[in-house]
Amino acid sequence: MSPDHSGRLPAAYLVPGSSSFADFARDHAPDVLTARRAAGAGAAEAAAHAPHGTTIVAAVFDGGVVMAGDRRATAGNLIAQRDIEKVFPADEHSCVGIAGTAGLAIEMVRLFQVELEHYEKIEGALLSFEGKANRLSAMIRGNLALAMQGLAVVPVFAGLDLAAGRGRIFSYDVTGGRYEEQHHHSVGSGSVFARGALKKLWRPGLDAAGAVRVAVEALWDAADDDSATGGPDLARRIWPVVAVVGAEGYRRVGDEELEAVVEAVVAGRRGDPGGTGAARAAGGERA
Amino acid sequence: MSTPFYVSPEQLMKDKADYARKGIARGRAVVVLACSGGIVFASENPSRALHKISEIYDRVAFAAVGKYNEFENLRVGGVRYADLRGYSYDRSDVTARGLANVYAQTLGAIFTTESKPYEVELVVAEVGATAAGDQIYRLTYDGSVADEHGFVAMGGSAEQIGAKLAEDWREGLDLPEALRRAVAALGLPAAAEAAGAGLRAIAADQLEVAVLDRARPRRAFRRLAGPVLEAALAG
Numbered sequence: 178m179s180p181d182h183s184g185r186l187p188a189a190y191l192v193p194g195s196s197s198f199a200d201f202a203r204d205h206a207p208d209v210l211t212a213r214r215a216a217g218a219g220a221a222e223a224a225a226h227a228p229h230g231t232t233i234v235a236a237v238f239d240g241g242v243v244m245a246g247d248r249r250a251t252a253g254n255l256i257a258q259r260d261i262e263k264v265f266p267a268d269e270h271s272c273v274g275i276a277g278t279a280g281l282a283i284e285m286v287r288l289f290q291v292e293l294e295h296y297e298k299i300e301g302a303l304l305s306f307e308g309k310a311n312r313l314s315a316m317i318r319g320n321l322a323l324a325m326q327g328l329a330v331v332p333v334f335a336g337l338d339l340a341a342g343r344g345r346i347f348s349y350d351v352t353g354g355r356y357e358e359q360h361h362h363s364v365g366s367g368s369v370f371a372r373g374a375l376k377k378l379w380r381p382g383l384d385a386a387g388a389v390r391v392a393v394e395a396l397w398d399a400a401d402d403d404s405a406t407g408g409p410d411l412a413r414r415i416w417p418v419v420a421v422v423g424a425e426g427y428r429r430v431g432d433e434e435l436e437a438v439v440e441a442v443v444a445g446r447r448g449d450p451g452g453t454g455a456a457r458a459a460g461g462e463r464a
Numbered sequence: 465m466s467t468p469f470y471v472s473p474e475q476l477m478k479d480k481a482d483y484a485r486k487g488i489a490r491g492r493a494v495v496v497l498a499c500s501g502g503i504v505f506a507s508e509n510p511s512r513a514l515h516k517i518s519e520i521y522d523r524v525a526f527a528a529v530g531k532y533n534e535f536e537n538l539r540v541g542g543v544r545y546a547d548l549r550g551y552s553y554d555r556s557d558v559t560a561r562g563l564a565n566v567y568a569q570t571l572g573a574i575f576t577t578e579s580k581p582y583e584v585e586l587v588v589a590e591v592g593a594t595a596a597g598d599q600i601y602r603l604t605y606d607g608s609v610a611d612e613h614g615f616v617a618m619g620g621s622a623e624q625i626g627a628k629l630a631e632d633w634r635e636g637l638d639l640p641e642a643l644r645r646a647v648a649a650l651g652l653p654a655a656a657e658a659a660g661a662g663l664r665a666i667a668a669d670q671l672e673v674a675v676l677d678r679a680r681p682r683r684a685f686r687r688l689a690g691p692v693l694e695a696a697l698a699g
Contacts, residue, residue, distance in 0.1 A: 184569035190541035191570075198547050209552040289549050294683075298519050300541045 181438060198295035199288060199316065210288070220348030228257035232367035232399045232406040233264065233274035234378055235335045235346045237360055238388035241423035242335040243342030245339035246274050247367070247400060248415050249407030259410065264418040266427040268293040271309060271336025276365030281323065282330040285316055292316075308340040310347045310355055318353030325351075333364045336422050344422070361391075367399030367406035369377045374398035374452070378459045385421050389430060392419060393442050394455050401450070409439040473664060480581045484605035487583030488530045493619035494587070495649055496527055496612075499642035502591045502678040504623050506646040507619075509672035512689075517674045519685035521546040521558045523591050525676050529619030530584035530605075538567060538586065560590030564601035564609055570606025581605050585618045591676035591684050595635070617649065625649045638676065640696045643688075646672065647697060668694045 187206050202210055228250040235244040246263035249256060257279075264274045265286045273289060275282035292312055296304050304312070313334050313446035320330055335346040346358040361379045363371040374395040383391065393409075395416050409416055416439055419430040430438075445454050494507040505517040505527050516535075517527045528535035550558045560688055567586060575581045586603040600612040615633045617625035619682050630644040643691055651666050673688040680686065688696060 183573060184566065185573045186538075186541045186545060186566055186570045190544050191537045193537060193540060198551070201544055202548060202551070206548055206552070287551065290545055295547050297545065298547075299540055301513070301515060301518075315510070391580075 178368060181420060196296045196299040197312075198292045215258040221326045224278065225424055226252055227328065228252050228261070228279040229405070230263045230276050230279045230365065231263060232363065232365040232371055232396060232403065233276055233333050234363045234368075234371045234374060234392050234395045234399075235274065235358075235361060236383070236388045236395075237335075237344040237346060237384055237392055240344070241337050241385060241421060242272075242346060243244055243385065243388040243392050243419065243421050244272050244274050244333070244335050245389075245396055245417045245419040247396050247407045247417055248410070248416075249405065250279050251405045256407075259407065259413065260415050262418050264420050265290070266420065267309065267334065267336065267430075268297070268303075269426045270303075270336065270422060271306070271311065272422055272427055273332050273334050274364070275330060275332045277330040278323075278328045281320060281328055282332065285320065285330055285332070289313055289316060301368055303339070305340065306336065306345060307367075309336075310334055313347075314349060314353045314355045316353075317349050317351065321352060331364050337424065363395065363399070365395075365399075365406070367403035370402045371395040371399040377456045385423060389419055389421065389435075390438055390442070391459075393417060393435075393438050394452060397442055397446065398452065409443070411439075411443070466604060480575065484575075484581045484583050484647055488605065488618070489586050489620055489622075491529045493622055493650060494527045494529050495625060495629065495646045496587045496589060496600060496616045497554050497629070497637070497642045497646050498595065498614050498640050499637040500595055500683035501642075501675070503589050503598060503600065503676040504639065504642045504646055505542075505587075505589075505672075505674045505676075506643065506650060507672045508650055508666055509596055510670050511672075515672060517687075518543075518673055519683070520563065520588070521550060522555055522682050523644045523676065523684050524558065524560050524563060524672065525589055525685050527589070531582070534582045535584040535586065536580075538570070538584065540586075541570070542567065549651045558567065560588045560599045560601060560602065564588045564603060567603050568586045568607045569640055571603060571605060572608070575606040587612075587616050587618065589676060591678050593678075595678075621652070624652055628652055639677075640699055643673065643675075643696050644699060667695055 195201055230250055231247060244264050248260050250258040250261040267273045267289055273286055329351045333348050338345045346362050348356050348358050348362050361375040378391045379395055383451045400406040416435040419435055421428050446452055492508050497504045507516045509516055518539055520526045526539055526542060545566055546558045581606055588601045590599045592598045600616055602610045602612050602616050617629055617631045628649040673693055676684045676687055677686055
C-alpha cells in the first residue's frame with residue numbers, strides 16, 4: 178500500500194481516471210480489501226460463531242430520514258456485544274445501517290465511507306443519491322461468495338436526496354440487488370416485527386421527532402419478539418443508535434434526548450405491552 | 465552518426481531548474497497563512513472548477529501553482545495515498561509530514577530522471593489541535609522541502625507578495641483578518657501585473673479561498689465563496 182522502494186508515488190497513483198477508491202485499491206493494494214478475499218473452506222464454520230448484527234429500522238419524514246439500530250450482536254445463542262453500533266454516517270447527507278455478519282459489515286461500511294469521500298475529493302462534486310446506492314450495491318455483490326457460505330451482509334441505505342429534496346431509503350439483497358423502499362423499511366432478524374409496527378405507526382407528514390419516536394417504538398416491538406434484538410437497556414443506560422439526516426446533514430441523536438424518548442416509550446408500554454396507546458396516538462393525530 | 469554534445473551535469477540541472485522556475489513564475493500566486501482559527505489558503509482564480517486549493521484528508525490540504533495537469537496528477541496521487549493509508553491503518557495516521565515526504569521523493573525522481581521537470585510548486589498543510597501544532601510544508605519542482613512557519617507565497621511575484629506578508633503577518637491573527645491580509649498581498653501591483661491586469665482590489669468572485677478550520681470536528685477543509693466570503697472580506 179505504501180509508496181514503492183524509492184519512496185515516490187508509484188506511476189499508477191498519478192494516472193488520472195478512476196474516482197473510485199474501491200477500484201483503485203482492488204487494482205493496486207488488493208490485500209487491504211477483506212471482502213475480495215476468496216471464501217475458505219471454514220467460512221460456514223465461521224458463520225456460526227461470528228457475531229451477527231440484528232435489527233435496523235428506517236423511516237422517512239418531511240425533509241429527511243431517520244434510521245435506528247438496536248445495540249445487540251449475537252453469536253449463536255450468546256450475546257456477543259451489548260453496545261455494538263450498526264448505524265453509521267455514509268457521508269454528510271446519508272447513512273447506512275447493517276445487519277448480518279458484523280465484522281464484514283462494519284468493514285464494508287468503512288470502505289463505503291471512504292469510497293464516497295474519495296469520489297467527492299477527486300471529482301470536487303458529490304455523487305448522486307442513486308450513484309451512492311449503486312456503489313454500495315457493487316460492494317455487496319463483491320461479497321457474494323462469502324454470503325453463499327453464510328457470511329452475508331445486508332445493509333439498508335438512507336439519506337436526503339439533495340437533488341430531489343426528500344428522504345429516500347434503499348434496501349439490498351445478498352446478491353447486490355437494490356430496491357427503493359417507500360416510507361419505511363427494516364432489515365435483520367427482528368425486522369418482521371419492526372415492519373409490522375412501522376406499518377401501524379408511520380404516517381405521512383411526520384416531523385423528525387415523530388419519526389424518531391416511531392423508530393424507537395418499532396425497535397421495541399422487534400426486541401419484544403426476537404431474542405437476537407436488544408431492547409433499550411435501562412440498567413446500563415444503553416439506548417439504540419438513532420440517526421437523523423435532514424437538510425442540515427447527518428446528526429446522531431444525543432443520549433439525553435434519546436433517554437427521554439425511550440422512557441416515554443417504556444412508560445407507554447407499561448400495562449399496554451402491545452403499544453395500542455402509541456398506535457391510537459398515531460391514528461388520533463392523523464384524524 | 466554524430467556523437468551528441470557533452471553537457472555537464474551542472475549545466476543540465478541548471479537548465480532544468482531555470483525551465484521549471486520560469487514556468488512557475490508565469491502563473492498566478494497562491495498564499496497560505498496560519499492564523500488562530502486554522503490555516504487560510506487564497507488565490508486569484510476565476511475558475512469555479514479548476515481548483516488550485518484542495519482537500520486531501522481530514523486535517524490536510526493541498527495548494528499548488530504551475531502547470532495544472534501536473535499538479536492535478538500530484539493531487540489525485542496524494543488523495544489516493546492518503547485514503548489508502550487511512551483505510552489500512554487509521555485516519556489519525558495520515559499526516560502532512562508523510563505526504564510531503566512522498567511528494568518530495570516523487571518530484572525529486574521526476575526532476576532527475578525525466579527530460580522535462582514538473583513546473584509546479586506545492587504546499588501541504590495540516591491543521592493541528594492548537595496553533596503550535598500547525599504544519600506547513602512547501603515543496604519545489606526539484607523535490608526540496610521547506611518547513612515553513614506562518615505564511616507562504618508561491619507562483620508569480622511570490623517574492624513581493626512574501627515580503628508584504630512578512631510585514632503584515634503576525635502570530636494569533638484571527639481568520640477574517642488573516643484572509644484580508646492574504647487578499648491585500650495578492651492585490652499588490654506586481655502581483656496584478658503578473659496576473660495580466662492593472663492595479664486593483666480583487667473581487668470576491670475572482671478569488672479561490674479555502675480554510676482548514678481548526679474548530680471543525682473531522683473534515684476541517686471548507687471552501688469560502690459567495691456571500692460568506694464577501695462578508696469575511698468586508699470584515
